[in-house]
Amino acid sequence: MSRPDAFGSAAPSGRDDEPLVSLDGVEVHFEKEQGLFEFFEEPDTVRAVDGISLDIEENDVLALVGESGCGKSTLGKTTIGLQRPTGGSVRYRGQDIWAAKDGVGDVEIPFDEIRSSLQIIHQDPGSSLNPNQKIVEILSQPIKLTHPNVGLNERRERIYSLLERVGMNPAADFADRYPHQLSGGEKQRVALSRALLMNPDLILADEAISALDVSLRVEMMDLMLDLQDDFDTSFVFISHDLSNARYFAEHGDGRVGVMYLGEIVEVGPAEELIEDPGHPYTNVLRWATPNLALDAAGAGEPPVRKIDVPDPVNPPSGCRFHTRCPEARDVCREETPELRGEPGGHQSACFRNEPDHKYWDSQPVED
């Protein structure tokens, strides 16, 4: 259900029977920057996100995992309306986000309301906190912009209570400091408070724990999960590390989504996906994550035919993983598997999950 914001302003309208955010066939293709000598050539297109459909519900947790460059950040930013898709649609409570931005059709929820309901915390909070402002000033700004009628006392009260809620006690001690006077973990807590100020429906945590000391990572994930509960906020949590994605999804009662070259190749509850992967690429991530404490993890050779990751400018035909997949057969070069399985449950995009598929009569790829 949509709800009023932290200062009692009306809730965004939209339809409560619609998912919080719904992606349908989303593509994000970038034109690659041209070198000096390529000036007269057609620019290359990076297919950062390619044909992803996904629903995020209220109070939902989705942990996206995959190698660097597979499109996690681009998908995350598209989900919260920070990146315009080049194809497909992204809807918030039924309202097309980019139609709201462009004022096209009957706009039920204004773009500004959508953007303040969908927040982000970055890997490096230092770079998003103004070094010349005290923490209280940094946190006052978004309130002043969105709620100009809220007075100084109410503003301070809200800021102090949020700082305390994220573990910065006593709040008054931290509020008057500058960002450089805080540790990495404290800066990340400030970034989290800033995201929570608007009582958002969804927070994108983009590698938000990667720069923290290993000992602080679990603490930060636990804090986000506590807040998720308290504030009824959904989270899209991005990590290149399967064990962190597993922890977050498992403790948040959510799903892990595995990305490869701009596509989601497997999604499902963490335990199921890790114990019984439906896609050979998930098996590679499992192998590469020693602290999953699985027998297979880190043992022997990696479960791939080739180590090299293809260029997203020119991804392989058919199943994009076929150039590296140890199970690939000829049909995998020609046909693209779709995500199959229980909708909203465990799904994977591999012909091996279809007992009657012609994959089984096809010849193993030899190269």
Ligand SMILES: Nc1ncnc2c1ncn2[C@@H]1O[C@H](COP(=O)(O)OP(=O)(O)OP(=O)(O)O)[C@@H](O)[C@H]1O
């Ligand atoms: N603004 C942009 N212009 C051109 N290419 C881009 C742009 N943003 C991302 N890309 C490219 O899109 C692909 C996906 O990038 P993205 O940052 O989404 O991946 P990622 O999985 O989050 O990786 P990382 O963990 O390294 O950030 C990469 O090939 C990247 O170089």
